[in-house]
């Protein structure tokens with residue numbers, strides 16, 4: 001009967017109830033979409049970042065992340081790789097060598113003398129062309145020229161090597177595919193090294209900061225050049241999805257624990273990025289809070305009006321012996337009935353909205369620039385959070401906002417409100 | 422005070438505070454209502470009828486004086502006790518019917534028994550029995566707005582009676598009804614009084630109602646006028 005009373009009371013003032021339901025449903029919808037969109041944006045940004053470059057998990061020599069040094073190496077990367085291949089959930093892995101060098105370009109047709117036009121310092125990354133391709137799809141980012149292939153330089157120090165330049169670096173050097181350059185660097189054994197390279201291709205990773213100062217040579221070449229035979233600095237591990245990262249990190253860490261190695265997830269090695277994401281999550285919370293607040297005002301207004309209009313009824317209820325608790329429960333229940341209807345309606349609407357946004361995305365205008373990587377379109381993802389967070393907000397709002405008016409109604413003075421004059 | 426008294430009031434004074442100005446609605450009343458009475462409180466508008474009934478029913482607290490209901494001193498009862506006492510011992514009929522608009526006639530009557538914690542089966546039986554008695558069993562499923570004033574007031578009588586109270590209090594129950602309907606309603610109430618022995622105390626300034634009362638108390642300026650006769654009103 002309490003439920004029956006509450007239910008019918010909700011639909012007494014149809015217009016006002018519908019307005020209130022719209023407010024609450026709208027609040028649900030907006031919160032839900034914000035969450036889905038934010039989740040989706042992060043997932044796609046993180047996946048973009050990690051798939052293109054860093055991987056979701058990285059294995060290094062202990063301490064490498066804090067102070068990268070040419071001497072801090074993963075010494076038996078092949079063995080680590082065998083272990084990684086045995087773990088389900090590891091999609092691919094790529095060994096890399098990181099160092100620095102000075103590049104000086106000799107344009108085509110300049111003969112073989114020591115005529116250099118432009119020079120620049122750059123990070124040199126040694127990559128295994130086949131494994132890198134499997135892990136990050138490197139060749140798809142090549143803008144002109146071709147991907148690295150194995151060459152004579154992989155086995156002979158004196159042979160000419162192949163190099164790929166980042167796009168902005170190639171602009172600085174005024175070099176293009178087919179040009180030659182000389183690389184001056186220092187090997188791990190302390191000897192100075194220099195070698196001739198032919199520019200094989202130009203790469204654009206989508207991150208201008210990286211492309212401004214990075215060049216790529218083959219891993220075997222790098223091992224010879226830097227005197228790091230059989231060693232690498234980093235193994236980037238690609239997983240299928242973000243969800244499994246923490247668990248996989250723990251698994252890999254446990255499996256490689258004896259080797260003076262360290263396994264980290266993107267949350268650690270891309271800490272700035274992760275923190276930025278956390279900060280954005282805080283702003284999402286503020287936004288949801290504001291949405292809830294606006295909806296709460298609407299609901300409070302409705303409940304207050306309703307309580308005022310029905311004072312006489314509450315007076316009768318009190319006169320004939322209804323206890324205050326009954327009236328409180330009735331009104332809070334009325335608010336929650338509206339809340340539940342809004343959650344259902346909001347859930348349906350949000351699902352439609354999220355499905356649309358997860359298919360069609362949301363054009364970013366102006367495009368979003370995350371540390372040099374530009375995102376033009378964001379896609380929403382549908383997660384449980386898109387539903388339970390707004391649902392809890394709606395129900396808590398309905399309950400809190402109705403409680404005080406309910407108390408007021410419950411303490412209506414029967415003698416006063418029943419007077420007809 | 423005897424076991425036979427439903428209400429005993431001693432030295433009741435009720436003074437309202439109308440933004441600083443004292444309004445003396447009841448100016449010292451001693452009154453006893455015995456079991457089974459069918460009594461009308463009459464008096465002109467503003468004479469204090471409503472105030473007096475509210476104080477007697479425990480809806481309002483007197484400024485001075487004491488009220489005993491079935492031997493219990495109202496001022497000794499907590500709010501909850503008083504509320505439960507009203508639920509179990511007093512039936513109310515109001516001038517403006519005051520049925521719950523969202524509940525059907527049947528549900529309106531059932532409501533009090535719900536508060537009393539009576540099981541659904543018994544509730545239904547008692548509702549139908551009382552609705553039959555007040556002559557509107559066929560409208561049990563209707564909402565108040567689908568009933569005439571007279572029919573609504575019959576539902577109100579049923580609601581007041583269904584909890585088997587010892588006292589029914591009605592403040593001007595016929596004020597919104599035409600004379601024919603008023604007479605019929607009062608006849609029905611009188612019949613219920615005779616059949617069940619429930620005490621009725623009602624206020625009115627309607628002659629049709631007065632004529633059917635078995636006892637009349639005249640209120641004038643917040644006092645019982647012992648010498649007044651029917652014609653004075």
Ligand SMILES: Nc1ncnc2c1ncn2[C@@H]1O[C@H](COP(=O)(O)OP(=O)(O)O)[C@@H](O)[C@H]1O
Pocket residue numbers: 437438439444445446464465466467468469470471472473
């Ligand atoms: N809440 C109140 N505040 C101030 N004066 C009141 C209040 N209620 C009633 N009165 C006054 O008390 C007197 C008695 O009123 P009432 O009991 O309603 O008389 P009746 O029911 O006989 O018309 C009137 O003068 C009325 O104006």
Ligand SMILES: [Mg+2]
Pocket residue numbers: 470471472592593
């Ligand atoms: Mg009155």
